[in-house]
Amino acid sequence: MNYRLTWLLRRDRQRYWALDALAAEVGLGLAQLHGELAEIERQGFVLDHHPLYGVRLDGVPPVIDRDEIMFAMASGRLGRTVRVYEQTASTNDLALRAAASPSSDGLVIVAERQTAGRGRRGSRWFDAAGKGLLVSVVHWAMAGPDIAGDLMLATSVAVCRAVEPLVGRSPQIKWPNDIEFQRRKAAGILVESAAAGDADARRPFVIGIGLNVNHQERDFPTDIASRATSLRLEAGGTVDRCVVLADVLTALRDALESLQGPERQGLRSAYDARSDMVGRNVTLSEAGQTFAGTVEAISPHYALVLRLQNGHLRSFDASRVRLL
Secondary structure (H helix, E strand, C coil): CCHHHHHHHCCCCCCCCCCHHHHHHHHCCCCHHHHHHHHHCCCCEEEEEEEEEEEEEEEECCCCCHHHHHHHHCCCCCCCEEECCEECHHHHHHHHHHHHCHHHHEEEEEEECCCCCCCHCEEECCCCCCCCCCEEEEEEEEEECCCHHHHHHHHHHHHHHHHHHCCCCEEEEEEEEEEEEEEEEEEEEEECCCCCCCCEEEEEEEEEEEEECCCCCCHHHCCCHHHHHHHHHEEEEEECCCHHHHHHHHHHHHHHHHHHCCCCCHHHHHHHEEECCCEEEEEEEEEEEEEEEEEEEECCCEEEEEEECCCCCECCCCHHHEEE
């Protein structure tokens, strides 16, 4: 299949392409183009052929195409190898097993459905088969005291940057790992270490992302329906999951690179600008105790600084608490 052609059509689905212009854009003769268009229709793409305006994309296959994503990500390390599963227990578990070799750096694992997807501290991640994105990325990095927070920050900003143009407005980051629209959760992020090692050694981490894309309200269980949303619900129409995936991976690649360079502070500023936690009244649990108060700040080391009801300030590490 001609992925240059399919990607061009995916990227601008509202546009009618004159056939001669489309043929020139993808480097084909007109006869070859007709053959390629017929082939992608056989593969499940729906095309609108207009006698005056040309052709445009009207529908896409319902599944993630591994080779198409690899084509879109061919210019960088992240996403050069992609594995897509119809069903698995957990994409993070697959990525953790694959991460033993340094050659796994940049590996992307995608599933259409998970049977045991998880969030932070043992919580379960709900998904509806074929509606969202269930993605895990293997990333080798120098370990350090703040590396998990750094990766969470970079991924949170990347997901926000990727979905903003699709929805037309900016989501918010709920500390430490949720992406929300008007306090309804659209995505969750889970960073896990794939191996123990020296504190200053380079070792693998797995970044898991669960993103609600084409869910409708009826797709969510009743116990979370009032607290969940999707890109489709926010955008008012169906969203191309392949485009979302490529955009998220591209934004994640750029954000991870920014962690190592002078753009690092800009990444933190972008995180702070999208966080709606400051001033929010929250209740959280730590080591069996419950604390309530108002969020004063998120510290440079990603701890939540809470002014408790007794007026005292206290910091809470994301690895040890759960927001209630």
